[in-house]
Amino acid sequence: MGNEKDSLRAKLSPMSYHVTQENGTEPPFRNEYWDEERDGIYVDVISGKPLFSSLDKYDAGCGWPSFTKPIELEEIEELEDRSHLMVRTEVRSKKGEAHLGHVFNDGPKEAGGLRYCINSAALKFVSIEELEKEGYGQYKKLFS
Known part of the structure; x- marks a missing residue:
């Protein structure tokens, strides 16, 4: 286990490691x-x-990337989170076993009412121009 954590620590930025491995939260708007x-x-x-x-991204005014739904529902899991004297629903990546953020019921009603509030540090953005090159060509169809 130590080796895996060490290799992740070397691969990720300190903030990405904190968010994904220690259930951290990055600062809003920064x-x-x-x-x-x-x-x-x-x-x-x-x-x-x-x-x-x-x-599926929208400006929720909270300072973190917010989405109405995941692309692939089977790639995420939702768990009860009772930290910080609250009951929330944590969103984790199944394959990466990483903390991503939380999902709330205050999203746009017309898009299902959910707000996936996700830490940037848990994500890598792949622009439409780079989808093919990065191996995500099958997702180009979403944008046509």
């Missing part, structure tokens, strides 16, 4: 993707599995 407006997909920083699309 993270990479909260105001990202380009078209593309957001993948798990650890496994590379596609998680969210810019088509």
Whole structure:
């Protein structure tokens, strides 16, 4: 187990490690993707599995990237989180076994009412122009 953690520590930024491995939270409005407006997909920083699309991203005003739904529901898992004297639903990546953020019931009603509030540090953005090159060509169809 130590070797795996050490290799992740070497691969990830300190903030990405803190968020994904220690259930951390990055500062609102001071993270990479909260105001990202380009078209593309957001993948798990650890496994590379596609998680969210810019088509489902919206400005929730919270300072973190917010999405109405995942691209591939089977790539995430939701767990009860009772930390910080609250009951919330944690969102984790299945393959990467990483903390991503939380899901709340205060999203846009017309899009299902969910808000996936996700830490930028848990994600890597792949722009529509780079989908093919990065091995995510099958997701181009989302944008046509």
